[in-house]
Each structure stands twice: as C-alpha cells, then as structure tokens.
Amino acid sequence: MDILTNLLYGLKVAGEPYNLMVAFAGITLGVIVGVLPGLGGANGCAILIPVTFVMPPVAAVILLSCIYWGSLYGGCICSILFNIPGEPWAVATTFDGYPMAKKGQAGRALSAAFFGHACGALLGTIALTFFAPVLAAFALRFGPPEVFGVMLLTFSAFVGLVGKSPIKTLVATAFGFIMASVGIDIVSGELRLTFGLTPLMGGFNFIVAVIGLFGIGEILLTVEEGLKFEGVKVRMSWSDITTTFKDMRRYWKTLLLGSFVGVWMGFKPGGATPASFMAYGFAKEGMAAEDKEQFGKGHVAGIFAPESAAHGAGTSAMIPMITLGIPGSPTAAVILGGLMIWGLQPGPMLFVDKPDFVWGLIASTWYGNIIGLLVVVAFAPAFAAVLRTPFAILMPLLIFICAIGAYAVNNRMIDIWYMMIFGLIGWFFKKLDYNMAPMLLALVLGDMAESAMRQSLIMSQGSLWIFLHPPITLPLVIAAAIIGCWPWLAPMVRRMRGTEGKASPGH
C-alpha cells in the first residue's frame, strides 16, 4: 500500500540519530513544560521556535511536535497532584484526578491518565497516517472560496460548540481578527490600525500573543488562589500499572469514546480543550447510575475520558494543519507558524513537494508517543518534584523564560511589553469567560482568511454568491451556518423531539 511505503520511508527519515535525539529532548522538555502551570504546549513550542532556526525543518518539526506530545502527557501530572491544570484541557482531569490523589490513589490516577493518553495517541496517529494523505489529495482542489469556507467552518465550530457563551466566543474571534489586521495589509501593502506609531507597524506576532495569553495569563489566574503550588506526594509502582490495565479492560468503551471524540474534535478544528470536556460529559452520561455518582469524586473513567480525548485531539490536530494549513488546536497553530517561518507552505502541496518532511513527521508521531508514555511512566515523580520548587523561586523563573521566548521571536523589546499586555488581556478575558483559543486562532489565521475572502471577491467581481455556489464551498458554508447557530437551534430541535425540560448540555 502506498501509505505504508511512505510510512516506512518516514520511519527511515525520523529514525536518523539526530532526529531521534531531538525527539527525546522534545518529549522531556514537553513533559516539563506540561507540568509547569503557565508554560504549556503552545508557549513551550513558541519559546523554542527561534532555537529551531539552526535545525533542518524535519528535525525542527519533530522537536516541536514531540514537545507537544510531551506536554500532553505532562499536563495531567499537575492536574492530578496539585489540582492545578497545567494546561487548559487538563481542567477536566482535575475533577476526578485530584480527588483520587487525595484518596491515596495518586499512582493509579496518574497511570490511568498516561495510558488514556496513549490510547488517544494511538487512534490519533492512525488517523494521521491514513487519513491525512487522503485529505491532502482532496484539498488540492481548494481555491480561495473553499479555503474561506473551511475557515468559516472552523470559527463557527468554536462559536457554536465550545464554551458557555457563543456570543462571547464570537467577540473574542472578531477581536483576534482585528489584532491580526494591525500592521501591513497583505493584499494591498497599506498600513492599518497603526495610529502613526512605529512599533505597531510590525503588528502582533502570534508567538508573543500565545506566551502572553496562555502563559502569563494562566499564571495570573493560578495565583489568585494564593502564592503557592501545593501538591500531593506520589510514587508510581508496578501495582499501579497493573491496576490500570485492569481498569482499561473494564472501561474500554470510555477509552474508545474519549479517543474518538478527541480525534474528531482535533481534526474538525476545536482542539484538546473542548474535546476533553465533551468526552467527560459524554462519559458521565453513558455511565450506569452508581458510576455516575462517583464522577467528580474520583472515578477512573473520569480520567480516561478527558485524557484520551485530549491526546487524540492533539494528535489529530496535526491532520488539518499539514493538509489544509488549518491548525486544529492552539499548539498546532504555533507549529504551523513555525512551518511558515521555516519557509514551508502548509497545505496539500507539502505532501507533494516535501514528502520526507511530512512522512518524517508522521513517523515521529508514532515513536514519539511511545517514548513519551515510557518517559512519563518512569519519571512521573521526578517531574512532579519540579513543581515542589518553592513558588517564590519558580514564578519569577517562569516569567524570565517567557520573556526570553517573547524577545527571541523578532528581537524587539516591544514584544516583551506586548507579552505583559497580552498576559493582562488573557487573565481579564478568562475571568470574564471569553475563550482565548479562537482569539489566538484568529490571530494566526487572520491574514490567510482575509486574503482568501478578498481573492474570492475579486474572482467574483464583488458578488457574495461565490461563497454559495461551487460544490465544495456551499456545503462548507451551510455546515458553518448550522454549527455556528447550534446554541440557538439545539433547544428548538430538542423541543421538536419532545425532550423538553432537560437542561442544556454545558461543556
């Protein structure tokens, strides 16, 4: 089979000693980054992008994606032991993970989380290997209207499905697009929204925004509860792992459900965060009554569901990233940005022009996740000990590292200030329940979405009908409209079906 040949080729590329070493370094860094609150997959990758300038693109993307896998594995350590989500998607894990840890079952909880991740990774990687090339071939037929249609679908999926208030998500998205327009307009070369100020001419770099929004913002949010990171001590033992195998056999349906939800949400851009919440909700609904009681008090399935979903989403987020150039999650957005910086054009042509890059990446996803599982199972207590560093030492270090990351992007002092401002914005917006992810996605994709729209309108000589007519754009736009309006359609649908009186499924 063509795909298997390509995969073997990719394994040869990814198996080169340099790349293997890079992968291992990436995983370790990723786990550390995932464990530390404030630093997450997205800004961990962002901070290290400048480092990748000296590497060949294959090694660079292997490093970044392994950081991603590592951070996925590591994020749950913080949630389970400290009740602090090391990543936004790890919030759902705190619901059952921390209670389990308090009950003395920390090792079992951690092991469950790690293996849940492995299952999600497995499904996601299979999807990546077999689905991505198919999608790429299909995507070669995409023109500007189709690209715009996909973008519309992406953002309306956020508005309609993610978060508690669709209007707020819409505002956040629009805000992100406005920020993306600051600076030089890509299509006409004019300056926009600079108010005559030179620093604004360069616009806002998404890496700086990520570090600020998700890094500093998250730190500020965490310390509200107090200037401390307290945690439960843990030691992983063999019995924990064997218990987990038993748990996995018992709750295999939850694992499968979680992984599926994850892969679906990562691919149809949403990301690990909504995926984890959805999976938790679905798993809870699907449980027998006594089990349902236990959810929130320390039920193993309450860990299996969100963790497998989060990792499945993280892995499958790479699919639209390399095939369509649309990142499925904030971290994938950062990696996408990296691709563009390295001079690679994400999209279907990538499969054609640079097969060693693409298949090297896919192959590294296979072994990266396996290495990740081994590393994290073996060294979980060591990683958890990192968090035992006293707050007064750890916190300024984190800020220092973030500042390095922000500056390294463009060698501009103003970026460090932007980082602080974004941190404030991130903290503020999160308090007011505005979702940061679509804002970030809008910042990354703004230029692409805008030029797709403008080119389409040029093609159609100003007529908006172009977005409704070709065979691909029309269903995309219709799907976008339906999903975007889902929060208002869903109650109507439910009333029609006669299931009135049920509370709306928040997530």
Next chain:
Amino acid sequence: MEGPKAGFFPFVMAVIAVAGCLVVIRQAMKGTSSVKGGKPFVPAGGMKPVLTVFIPACGMVLLTEVVGLYVAAMIYLAAYIKIVGGYNWRTVLLISIPIPLIFYWVFEKIFLIPMPVGMFGAQILRF
C-alpha cells in the same frame, strides 16, 4: 478588477465585535446569559497575589530596557526570592546569579540568540 480595500475586513470585524459586546451587555443586564453572574470578579484577597506577580514582572521588563534582560533577571529573581520568599541571602544569591548566567551561556553562546542588552547591559556583561 479591485477587491475590497484594506479597511473592509477590520471594519466588518469591529462591527461584529461591537454588536456582540452590546448583546453581552444586554444579556448581563437582563440575566439571560448562559453564564451566571454573581461571583466576585476576583476571589477574596485575590487581587493582591495577582499584583504581586504582575507589578514586579513589569518592573523586570522596565529594568531590561536599562540593563538588559540577564542582569534584570538577576535583580528580579534576587528581589523576589528575598522579599516574597523571605529566604536568607545565601540562598538568594545562589539561585539568582547562576541561573540567568546559565541561560545567558545557553542562549547567547550556544544558540546564538541575542537578548536585549538595554542601555548599560553591554558594559556589565562583558563576555
């Protein structure tokens, strides 16, 4: 053949943002939002830790303009560990001096990624 000019997209987005905000305000006033209010904006006593993190961080950035990132980091780390952490001078110096120096060595010498030097940083770190 001309498409929409540069102002079109930001304008449309701004209209969406403002309209959305108006809806959010109206929802909040009428209490119909899907997110219930009533919680205090910051948990009791929460502003103090936030400011304790944010203001010194801004101070570090300000210092960076003057003496460069690495020296600023040393001062920031030292001040923070001493004042907020309350550790003795030995611990403070043992942490706040070597760590930025290690980063300096890794980033400046190995990765060759320069960090801001500020106005006087070049004189202080002369290697």
